Amino acid sequence: MKVRVIVKRTYGNVEIEGESLDEVVEGLETFPEWLAVIDKLIDIPDGEEKEEKSLTGVIENTSDGPQLTVSKDRVNTKEAISLLLYAQDPNTVEPKKIGRLLNLSGHGSSGFGSRISEMRREGSVIKEGEGYRLSVTGKKAVEDLVKRLQAE
Numbered sequence: 001m002k003v004r005v006i007v008k009r010t011y012g013n014v015e016i017e018g019e020s021l022d023e024v025v026e027g028l029e030t031f032p033e034w035l036a037v038i039d040k041l042i043d044i045p046d047g048e049e050k051e052e053k054s055l056t057g058v059i060e061n062t063s064d065g066p067q068l069t070v071s072k073d074r075v076n077t078k079e080a081i082s083l084l085l086y087a088q089d090p091n092t093v094e095p096k097k098i099g100r101l102l103n104l105s106g107h108g109s110s111g112f113g114s115r116i117s118e119m120r121r122e123g124s125v126i127k128e129g130e131g132y133r134l135s136v137t138g139k140k141a142v143e144d145l146v147k148r149l150q151a152e
Contacts, residue, residue, distance in 0.1 A: 058149050059087045068105035077115045080107040085134045086142040092131025
């Protein structure tokens with residue numbers, strides 16, 4: 001009996017396969033280390049430093065997507081949304097996914113849709129198709145926020 005575990009990542013699926021459940025469990029024990037190596041190799045553009053490094057202590061990438069590691073009392077809903085969009089840059093993120101990521105991070109807010117609309121009016125968020133991404137102004141604000149959060 002073959003056993004296979006598939007982990008979905010932003011760049012594709014990573015599979016662990018074995019002849020038995022014990023063999024797969026053994027592979028899963030070292031999997032986090034390998035996943036970190038794979039993520040690092042895949043996500044670094046040629047000759048550029050990975051942006052995630054600047055998010056250390058603020059955002060953690062998980063198989064479900066980026067999650068905030070800062071407590072709800074340290075950032076407001078707009079800042080939380082901005083951080084999640086920054087972590088997904090240059091991709092756009094649909095409102096439904098933004099809400100899910102906020103909830104997974106412990107920053108759930110029933111009014112997050114209104115905050116996105118406010119951010120759009122303020123010029124920090126741009127709507128592209130069905131999703132949103134940060135504007136240049138929004139990115140600059142997030143970079144300043146990250147520096148402040150990391151200094152605290």
